[in-house]
Amino acid sequence: MFKEGGTARGGFKLRGEWVELLFMTRAAEHGLRVIKPWGDSSRYDFVVETGGRFLRVQVKSTSNRRRKLYACTIQGTARRPYTAAEIDFFAIYVIPTDTWYIIPIEVASRVKYVIGLSPHNPRSPNARYKEAWHLLQAE
Numbered sequence: 157m158f159k160e161g162g163t164a165r166g167g168f169k170l171r172g173e174w175v176e177l178l179f180m181t182r183a184a185e186h187g188l189r190v191i192k193p194w195g196d197s198s199r200y201d202f203v204v205e206t207g208g209r210f211l212r213v214q215v216k217s218t219s220n221r222r223r224k225l226y227a228c229t230i231q232g233t234a235r236r237p238y239t240a241a242e243i244d245f246f247a248i249y250v251i252p253t254d255t256w257y258i259i260p261i262e263v264a265s266r267v268k269y270v271i272g273l274s275p276h277n278p279r280s281p282n283a284r285y286k287e288a289w290h291l292l293q294a295e
Contacts, residue, residue, distance in 0.1 A: 199242035207294025225272040
């Protein structure tokens, strides 16, 4: 549906809902419990509970390729960056490569508004966060 170049009917809202469903599925495959807050006034999309720990996760996606990487905007409404007081992790889905990145807010907040992801480059700065579901699991 969204694999071929971005958005289909319904635009970004529909794509966001689709990616959230993918996140819930993949998280469940990794044994994580996912809680969806009621409404959409929270700065996070999900709470992941594992081993008595509750982590706030903001889900994003991208199909925007710039040269050798995919660019993902990691700012919220009114171009306001997310903070560690609001979320703990970004879960970013790179649509064309079917790849997830689980990135701590401390790492993501080092960039202003856009983070670059390169799923095919094991030496890229964010390679350690590719499919890093263990970061959301009990320690």
